[in-house]
Amino acid sequence: MPFESAEDLRSPVYNAACQDNLAQLKEQFPVTHARLPNGKNIPLLKTMQTSVCERDCNYCCFRSGRDTPRASLSPDELADAVVKLSKSGDAKGIFLSSGIIGGGIGTQDRIIATAEILRNKYHYQDYIHLKIMPGAERDQIFRAMQLADRVSINLEGPDEGSLSKLAPHKVFFKELLEPLKLIEEIRKNYPPHLAWKSTWPSSCTQFVVGAVGERDIDLLQTSFNLRQSFSISRAYYSRFTPVINTPFENLPALNPWREHRLYQAFYLFRDYKFDLEELQFDQNGNLQLDKDPKMAWAEQNLIEHPVEINKANYDQLLKIPGVGPVTAKQIIQARLHGKIRDCSTLGKFGISVSRAARFVLLDGHHPAYQPGLF
Structure with missing residues (x-):
């Protein structure tokens, strides 16, 4: 709302x-x-x-x-x-x-x-x-x-x-x-x-x-x-x-999706530590309507360079789709008590595992993730 x-x-x-x-x-x-x-x-x-x-x-x-x-x-x-x-x-x-x-x-x-x-x-x-x-x-x-x-x-x-x-x-x-x-x-x-x-x-x-x-x-x-x-x-x-x-x-x-994408993009540099230059625009200078701007950035930047959940700092965690300011802080707090090794732990934090799994490493490994389980 x-x-x-x-x-x-x-x-x-x-x-x-x-x-x-x-x-x-x-x-x-x-x-x-x-x-x-x-x-x-x-x-x-x-x-x-x-x-x-x-x-x-x-x-x-x-x-x-x-x-x-x-x-x-x-x-x-x-x-x-x-x-x-x-x-x-x-x-x-x-x-x-x-x-x-x-x-x-x-x-x-x-x-x-x-x-x-x-x-x-x-x-x-x-x-x-x-x-x-x-x-x-x-x-x-x-x-x-x-x-x-x-x-x-x-x-x-x-x-x-x-x-x-x-x-x-x-x-x-x-x-x-x-x-x-x-x-x-x-x-x-x-x-x-x-x-x-x-x-x-x-x-x-x-x-x-x-x-x-x-x-x-x-x-x-x-x-x-x-x-x-x-x-x-x-x-x-x-x-x-x-x-x-x-x-x-x-x-x-x-198209109401354009309004929605603009709000998402604004929140990225207000709350998620993004720079404007990191956003993906088409040849006409507009955001993609069929993909949220955070996901578009991650697919360009994190597929080949996934984020290690157990080592990333706060700003790096915020770049992961499905992770927000609250859950990034929860991850950092949880790491004080041991390594995070599976997606179920991320799911308990309220993280959208279906969005995050492709872009992260858990203790050096790609997570074993089956869509629909979390």
Whole structure:
């Protein structure tokens, strides 16, 4: 269950006459389940301050001029709804984005006001993820970071050329990349006691994938650079799905496997010590759809040079298909008590032996492995 995958946000609906009716409130504010960075699952309210928008992004259902129902919430209305859903146990966090109306600065003010009411008036302790609007000012970004557990700003495309096709009136460097840089500078230069729970929030971004011919290698290169330079915790890859009455309505929807492979590749350099150069791309600069990128790398590199389970260090163990950070640590711990000599021991750690067996040695020997036994 990916955390906050692809912003499937719905237009806010709020009827003040129904604010004391919990059943009607739940209908107005649909809640999804999401996984926090610490692994905990929570019911998360994903909504917008307003679905009115003056920008005309070519892929978006809320683009200006499109005939679709619109709604807006005042900070007090939204905070009131969040608190009621929290007290009932129906939502234990909020992801708050917005359409842009009256410019990014005014929109950001309303998002911040909602968070301030939650934290200061209602002493709201649950998770808050705030979207940073294009054009938001430095002081607004700082204030949002004081209130939130996570902040994000969507790059949409991996570079200026892709963005110009997706969102003609967004400015790649000034409106989107500079705020991500500023978020990292604040984390580095200001003491964490100024922030919520004395910890500066994590940051992330999102890309629209499959609409304008961007390549996986470009998406992952930008993601890798953002992680290295600005310490983003996540990149989200939102597969393009055409929306009627938009300029992109006749484009094909993206194969969901491409989105999946991009996530797998991002995790490889975030959690598995891979370098971007180690990933296998086709002649068009894209990942293989029919094979996960870790397996593709192993088949190129480990068949003739298998990893000795009893000698490999942590980073080497992570390169083995079926082995993750937890199981790599379990292997190292188990080796303190003796050599690992058979696949059944690996299976007890929760390792996918069917994925790992071809690429390892156990005490100098290829493991005796029969598919289907583990």
